[in-house]
Amino acid sequence: MNKKKSDPKTEKKNRIIEAAVKVFAKKGFYLAKVNDVAKAANVADGTIYLYFKNKDDLLINLFEQKMELILQRFREQLQDIADPVEKLHRFIDTYFTLIEEDKDLADVFQVELRQSDKFLKDYHNQKFLDFLSVIHSIIQEGMENGFFRTDLNADVVKILIFGTVDEIARQWILGADAKYSLEEAKENIKHILTNGLIVF
Amino acid sequence: MNKKKSDPKTEKKNRIIEAAVKVFAKKGFYLAKVNDVAKAANVADGTIYLYFKNKDDLLINLFEQKMELILQRFREQLQDIADPVEKLHRFIDTYFTLIEEDKDLADVFQVELRQSDKFLKDYHNQKFLDFLSVIHSIIQEGMENGFFRTDLNADVVKILIFGTVDEIARQWILGADAKYSLEEAKENIKHILTNGLIVF
Amino acid sequence: MNKKKSDPKTEKKNRIIEAAVKVFAKKGFYLAKVNDVAKAANVADGTIYLYFKNKDDLLINLFEQKMELILQRFREQLQDIADPVEKLHRFIDTYFTLIEEDKDLADVFQVELRQSDKFLKDYHNQKFLDFLSVIHSIIQEGMENGFFRTDLNADVVKILIFGTVDEIARQWILGADAKYSLEEAKENIKHILTNGLIVF
Amino acid sequence: MNKKKSDPKTEKKNRIIEAAVKVFAKKGFYLAKVNDVAKAANVADGTIYLYFKNKDDLLINLFEQKMELILQRFREQLQDIADPVEKLHRFIDTYFTLIEEDKDLADVFQVELRQSDKFLKDYHNQKFLDFLSVIHSIIQEGMENGFFRTDLNADVVKILIFGTVDEIARQWILGADAKYSLEEAKENIKHILTNGLIVF
DNA sequence: AATGAATGAGATTTCATTCAT
DNA sequence: CATGAATGAAATCTCATTCAT
Known part of the structure; x- marks a missing residue:
């Protein structure tokens, strides 16, 4: 049931999404830098591109x-x-x-x-x-x-x-x-x- | 009476504002380039900066x-x-x-x-x-x-x-x-x- | 003798030069704007180009x-x-x-x-x-x-x-x-x- | 001993500085474009801004x-x-x-x-x-x-x-x-x- | 001759995206 | 998979110079 949430791939994807919510909310989509999201999610910039186009x-x-x-x-x-x-x-x-x-x-x-x-x-x-x-x-x-x-x-x-x-x-x-x-x-x-x- | 509107400086400022309304509406503020506004207003890019900071x-x-x-x-x-x-x-x-x-x-x-x-x-x-x-x-x-x-x-x-x-x-x-x-x-x-x- | 200095053309040229001395000294040649010199000389920007290439x-x-x-x-x-x-x-x-x-x-x-x-x-x-x-x-x-x-x-x-x-x-x-x-x-x-x- | 000089980050920073010396000397600071320095250092323009404000x-x-x-x-x-x-x-x-x-x-x-x-x-x-x-x-x-x-x-x-x-x-x-x-x-x-x- | 609004080329700088490690 | 240094396209803005008035 919770399989999706617990596999590490989904876990990191979610971490990035949560970080993005926070950062986009604070700065707005355009003023938010990919690097801001990366830092908030504790991943490298490039990692985001492994999960999102x-x-x-x-x-x-x-x-x-x-x-x-x-x-x-x-x-x-x-x-x-x-x-x-x-x-x-x-x-x-x-x-x-x-x-x-x-x-x-x-x-x-x-x-x-x-x-x-x-x-x-x-x-x-x-x-x-x-x-x-x-x-x-x-x-x-x-x-x-x-x-x-x-x-x-x-x-x-x-x-x-x-x-x-x-x-x-x-x-x-x-x-x-x-x-x-x-x-x-x-x-x-x-x-x-x-x-x-x-x-x- | 309409002195303000008819003086050429105000006239151009208004022209730029009207152009900006159109362009911002169509593309959004961030995707709208200053040059888009300039073209829509029929002025050069630099002209916009004579009227707006x-x-x-x-x-x-x-x-x-x-x-x-x-x-x-x-x-x-x-x-x-x-x-x-x-x-x-x-x-x-x-x-x-x-x-x-x-x-x-x-x-x-x-x-x-x-x-x-x-x-x-x-x-x-x-x-x-x-x-x-x-x-x-x-x-x-x-x-x-x-x-x-x-x-x-x-x-x-x-x-x-x-x-x-x-x-x-x-x-x-x-x-x-x-x-x-x-x-x-x-x-x-x-x-x-x-x-x-x-x-x- | 003083003909050169007193004719109005030379007078304005000199005024611009004096202004330029002051402005270039203060800001440096590159940071000094032509408009700065013009203002200091009390002439319009374009006037400078009547006297200097x-x-x-x-x-x-x-x-x-x-x-x-x-x-x-x-x-x-x-x-x-x-x-x-x-x-x-x-x-x-x-x-x-x-x-x-x-x-x-x-x-x-x-x-x-x-x-x-x-x-x-x-x-x-x-x-x-x-x-x-x-x-x-x-x-x-x-x-x-x-x-x-x-x-x-x-x-x-x-x-x-x-x-x-x-x-x-x-x-x-x-x-x-x-x-x-x-x-x-x-x-x-x-x-x-x-x-x-x-x-x- | 020479740790500082040999780490790649310092190495590139130095490369940019050496390039800048050359380019500034030749053209002067103002006439030298950031792109000139970049080319001389064999890096992209943006790279210079990773090392210098x-x-x-x-x-x-x-x-x-x-x-x-x-x-x-x-x-x-x-x-x-x-x-x-x-x-x-x-x-x-x-x-x-x-x-x-x-x-x-x-x-x-x-x-x-x-x-x-x-x-x-x-x-x-x-x-x-x-x-x-x-x-x-x-x-x-x-x-x-x-x-x-x-x-x-x-x-x-x-x-x-x-x-x-x-x-x-x-x-x-x-x-x-x-x-x-x-x-x-x-x-x-x-x-x-x-x-x-x-x-x- | 004088003006100063307008121009637009060109410079600095940013940042999404890539890719070698 | 993950990283983050490097890239370079592209955007904003400046300012010397022009030219219609």
């Missing part, structure tokens, strides 16, 4: 791997909930839990991947679309079951929800706006979205 | 100048509206009008400036904070006048609203999610936010 | 003009002295007087022209050779008249004398070695050279 | 390293001589031997470093001062032991001597004044300085 490929791999874990987390958390409203709340809770668990990862996702389509040629961000469709399912289910208003476009709502949690998280990471706790933010978001979506 | 300074100037115009636009649009709900709707309309008017500018704002704190040392994005406070004022006023629920934190709401419109706009610009029109999105957002915020 | 040409003109004045000074000072020893002393006094009168000029001569053969293609420093021959004449005359030892090579002596006064002046300008006054240095040099050269 | 740093390192060797040479040559006059003569001989051994190095020292204070910010030329103090010691010792006149300022004499040998060497390197051999020059200098300094 190039710097772009490292970012893509990082994203794919981490996104897969995140998607798993959401699926686990959401699978045994029936009530769409509760599901939405659980989604929000899970999102902020992930953010709190790994600020650096959150940073890479939010800032660096925003522009992935610019600097990563031919990379189509399927995992991100999968993530959005997690939200979409919640909404659609809620509409079908009569909980959520059906005069809204689920695709718009999906993005609205993502934008909301993403931006709150971003500002919280930046520490720019310390006028609220993450806890308070979560509750506010739940209230607003629930009231905005449900059928009275 | 360096590439970073060009981005900062671009942002400051454009953001100032945007802020003016919002202030104009919002000044003679009394009803907070209507104000919120007007804010949303204005936001998307601006986005539609200048996709490239929107792109630079959304994507490139997200990471400004990373690559622009010591640049504190006051204009962005001013922009957020435009939203904050609407919310606060609505709370004070009894239109909006007061059990919400206006700072959270402000960011929620920004995140929402920003992300919808972003996806629309990317053309990633063509399953809705901007018009439909606007209406959806208005509904959700209004229902989420108002006192019943 | 290019930056190198400015340096050459500066040198030629100043060196001519200096040579005149030495000739005046030395013409009516018969005694070679006294002539040598007068040479030394004149040299240091010039240095004191115009530190900047001295600096340009000493530092910048040392390498003129490197960066000024095809410039043969005739004026400098003329200057050395002023010293040579003194020595030769002294030898012929039986004052100075004839077992020395006048060409060596000439350079020895130049090297001596030049280096003392240089160190004094740099302010590096303030352990003596220029006056004391002059007297020391006179003593040593006289004793080193005369027939007992 | 920048072009200025290369010049400083070159100077420091070479000057240290030179100082050692002088100390070796002078240590077992008691007679100050003989010491002075040995100093002069050693100086010209060094010049003959490495014309290029001499050139860099004489011409390029003359202006080091201009283009090397904050570089205080301690090694040069050490060199001057070698001469100073000879003079002072001679004064204390009654060989040299004590009515002279040793600091003036020190610079006079340096200026003399330096200028003679410079002219010889330039080949400007081929009217004497270096041998003849050496003897002339010894005569003049000795007669100028000793107590009769």
Whole structure:
């Protein structure tokens, strides 16, 4: 089961990815040097090229791997909930839990991947679309079951929800706006979205 | 009256800024070469340095100048509206009008400036904070006048609203999610936010 | 008589040369920008090119003009002295007087022209050779008249004398070695050279 | 013993320094391009930056390293001589031997470093001062032991001597004044300085 | 004659990537 | 497999010089 994680090849690849998360988060993809990642991962520069085709490929791999874990987390958390409203709340809770668990990862996702389509040629961000469709399912289910208003476009709502949690998280990471706790933010978001979506 | 705009020095500075908006939007700040901007502006590389200290300074100037115009636009649009709900709707309309008017500018704002704190040392994005406070004022006023629920934190709401419109706009610009029109999105957002915020 | 100096064309040319002396002395030829000279001369950059072919040409003109004045000074000072020893002393006094009168000029001569053969293609420093021959004449005359030892090579002596006064002046300008006054240095040099050269 | 010299890192650093001496001597510091040095050293441009912070740093390192060797040479040559006059003569001989051994190095020292204070910010030329103090010691010792006149300022004499040998060497390197051999020059200098300094 | 904005060639320096050890 | 020294392409920026006004 854990075979993948324990073999030394995968172990080093992961070490490099973790280092990259940290370094990309701190400096941004362009300002982060391959050598910075190498040092953070305690390997030589050249070693990185044994595991990744190039710097772009490292970012893509990082994203794919981490996104897969995140998607798993959401699926686990959401699978045994029936009530769409509760599901939405659980989604929000899970999102902020992930953010709190790994600020650096959150940073890479939010800032660096925003522009992935610019600097990563031919990379189509399927995992991100999968993530959005997690939200979409919640909404659609809620509409079908009569909980959520059906005069809204689920695709718009999906993005609205993502934008909301993403931006709150971003500002919280930046520490720019310390006028609220993450806890308070979560509750506010739940209230607003629930009231905005449900059928009275 | 239009003296500033018509003097040739300002005229060329603006030409460079417009070119930079276009080029940065297309390629991203890092992948955009100074020479790309120069070509787009129909000037020599060196000319850019007569108007801007360096590439970073060009981005900062671009942002400051454009953001100032945007802020003016919002202030104009919002000044003679009394009803907070209507104000919120007007804010949303204005936001998307601006986005539609200048996709490239929107792109630079959304994507490139997200990471400004990373690559622009010591640049504190006051204009962005001013922009957020435009939203904050609407919310606060609505709370004070009894239109909006007061059990919400206006700072959270402000960011929620920004995140929402920003992300919808972003996806629309990317053309990633063509399953809705901007018009439909606007209406959806208005509904959700209004229902989420108002006192019943 | 003063026609040359008073016509406006020559006046501006001189103003540029004086500015160049000051600027080259302070920053060195390479680090001095044409614009620095222009600003110091209170003219536009382009104006310099109306009077000089290019930056190198400015340096050459500066040198030629100043060196001519200096040579005149030495000739005046030395013409009516018969005694070679006294002539040598007068040479030394004149040299240091010039240095004191115009530190900047001295600096340009000493530092910048040392390498003129490197960066000024095809410039043969005739004026400098003329200057050395002023010293040579003194020595030769002294030898012929039986004052100075004839077992020395006048060409060596000439350079020895130049090297001596030049280096003392240089160190004094740099302010590096303030352990003596220029006056004391002059007297020391006179003593040593006289004793080193005369027939007992 | 020679561990330092034989390790490959030091070996390459030295190769670059030797190349720089040659190239700076020929073209002058400013006209010499980093690529010229790289080619002369048979390395890539970038390699130079693995060993030196920048072009200025290369010049400083070159100077420091070479000057240290030179100082050692002088100390070796002078240590077992008691007679100050003989010491002075040995100093002069050693100086010209060094010049003959490495014309290029001499050139860099004489011409390029003359202006080091201009283009090397904050570089205080301690090694040069050490060199001057070698001469100073000879003079002072001679004064204390009654060989040299004590009515002279040793600091003036020190610079006079340096200026003399330096200028003679410079002219010889330039080949400007081929009217004497270096041998003849050496003897002339010894005569003049000795007669100028000793107590009769 | 004078200006100074504009030019663009060219220099320094960085850094992703390679490859001999 | 791992290393890290070396590479060299490429980018930013400077500044002598030109030329339209």
